[in-house]
Amino acid sequence: MRLTERIRYVGVDDMRTDLFERQWPLPYGVSYNAYLVVDEKVALIDTAAAGFEDELLSNIKNEIGDKKIDYLVVNHMEPDHSALQKVILDEYPDCEIVTNAKAATMIEGYYGITDGIKVVKEGETLPLGGVSLRFHMIPMVHWPETMVTWCEEEKTLFSGDAFGTFKAVDKNVTDTKSGIFEDYKAEMTRYYACIVGKYGAPVQAALKKLNGLEIKRICSTHGPVWENSIPEVIALYNKLSLYEANPGVCLAYGTMYGNTEKAALALAEAIRSRGIPCAVHDLTTENYSFALRDVFNYDTLILGSPTYNNGIFPPVRQLMEAVVDRLVKGRKFFAFGSFTWAAASVKSLNELATAAGFEILSEGMPFKQGYSDDKFDASGLASLV
Ligand SMILES: Cc1cc2nc3c(=O)[nH]c(=O)nc-3n(C[C@H](O)[C@H](O)[C@H](O)COP(=O)(O)O)c2cc1C
Ligand SMILES: [Fe+2]
Ligand SMILES: [Fe+2]
Incomplete structure (x- = not known):
């Protein structure tokens, strides 16, 4: 699905897993979002969970046909996003993995991949032709290797799990319909509480680091692409990571x-x-x-x-x-x-x-x-x- 001429959604909805991380119920499913940046060079940002290889590859082919993927950007190594790295490399043998040093060691540890990895540092950019990608480390949101990828020309933040939520996207890939943020707020809060909850201080550090960016689109790895509800989404993350709460009782x-x-x-x-x-x-x-x-x-x-x-x-x-x-x-x-x-x-x-x-x-x-x-x-x- 086309988010812009260059940015495509190629994620998948998982409606069959009962428990995320084998412990969190998924009454409305979950999505594993992956994105393509299609330029002179083509970059795929993250993959999906095991079991979704055919769907991911077919979503990719629908967008780029026989074109090759030049780079696989790895923002986060939790297997719900990294499991299909080998599938991508098998299909696109010339594809280079682009990630940070911590993630590179995890790629070897999980998948035994050591070759064809380009290690990037904080603030480094990767030109794709018309646009470029820039990498910012956001350690411990919610793993040590987590980073985000920023496309300045498209004002798009590929944020990894940050700003993600349970509940599959179905047809709501972007939050264009009104009320989408409200529809997801409870599941976004539950995702945050379960998975990111311990890391309030690192989330605060990440929010400060990203503060200067003029963000038009947040592409996280779970749930809708945020275009219209960006202030609400960031405010919710700010509030949750400060452990601020509403008057009321649980x-x-x-x-x-x-x-x-x-x-x-x-x-x-x-x-x-x-x-x-x-x-x-x-x-x-x-x-x-x-x-x-x-x-x-x-x-x-x-x-x-x-x-x-x-x-x-x-x-x-x-x-x-x-x-x-x-x-x-x-x-x-x-x-x-x-x-x-x-x-x-x-x-x-x-x-x-x-x-x-x-x-x-x-x-x-x-x-x-x-x-x-x-x-x-x-x-x-x-x-x-
Ligand atoms: C395995 C088991 C262990 C218990 N241990 C204690 C205990 O250490 N001290 C105590 O006062 N009551 C103990 N109880 C009794 C419970 O506190 C009591 O049954 C209580 O009324 C149960 O409340 P409920 O109706 O909300 O389940 C135990 C009960 C069970 C079944
Ligand atoms: Fe994760
Ligand atoms: Fe995730």
Whole structure:
């Protein structure tokens, strides 16, 4: 598909993988975007995941017919984009790989390719004839070798995973239809929270580095090409990487026999009755990525866990560990949950939240055995607005 005379989309939609990285559900699929810059020389930017070789090659041939690819630019080595490098080299034996030194070692490590690699440095350019490509390193967004490729003449940023999102593109390769950014915002936030979330500081450094560019088009490796929503997309990344959140609550819980759940629903009702947004997630029936997304969305985290082996119920611990692992900052925190003989889950959760630097709203709401309204104590939540 033609984005401009020179820039073509040759990516693929994956509607058959259930779990991205074998852990993140894909209810709306995902795309692996690759692009061609067609000039006197032809450059392919990134490839796609294993299993999509025929589709990628056929998309390429549809754009350039029998013309050759001169360069394969490798922005990122995660196999969802690098898996088909060998397929491209087999089809186009004269094609030279263009990448940075760190990625070059990974190309050898993953695929055993050592020849025909042109190593570029920060700010180096590659002329293609009419236009040229310039490379900027954005380490740890979200791997050490990550870089972006900038085409000055087309004002186009090939950004790798940065500004990417779950949810296949279908016919929405570009965000020309109004409302596309809003359609993708939840999945973009979930992608960020799951995959990039730990790297807020490197994302900030990348945003500062790219700040001077007059960007007309962001071509990321997942989701739509951003043309009309660039300010919104950059603002979302800025906000997420600063761990800034909207007023509201992510209330996530686990339960074995329903007692902690009853308390969760009572708390959610009390919070919502005050006009405060409250997203509720049952971690025993839902993958924790959806709750993790809302930890990035909202400034208050409320976790419910029964006491389990003198500690936290494993599904709840999994979410809390994911939050800690992603260095989430500046959240208000409240915990609750049922126990039978010795309360431990709320205390353990409070300890983890304290270590993360969260503001503990109160001692929380541990309750003995069955839940009933007389055990309700949300006094700690009074300060929420
Ligand atoms: C394997 C297992 C381990 C448990 N460990 C503890 C414990 O260490 N201390 C405690 O007070 N209760 C413990 N419990 C009891 C639960 O906390 C209790 O069943 C609670 O009411 C469950 O809440 P729920 O209805 O929300 O699942 C344990 C229960 C199970 C099944
Ligand atoms: Fe990646
Ligand atoms: Fe990716």
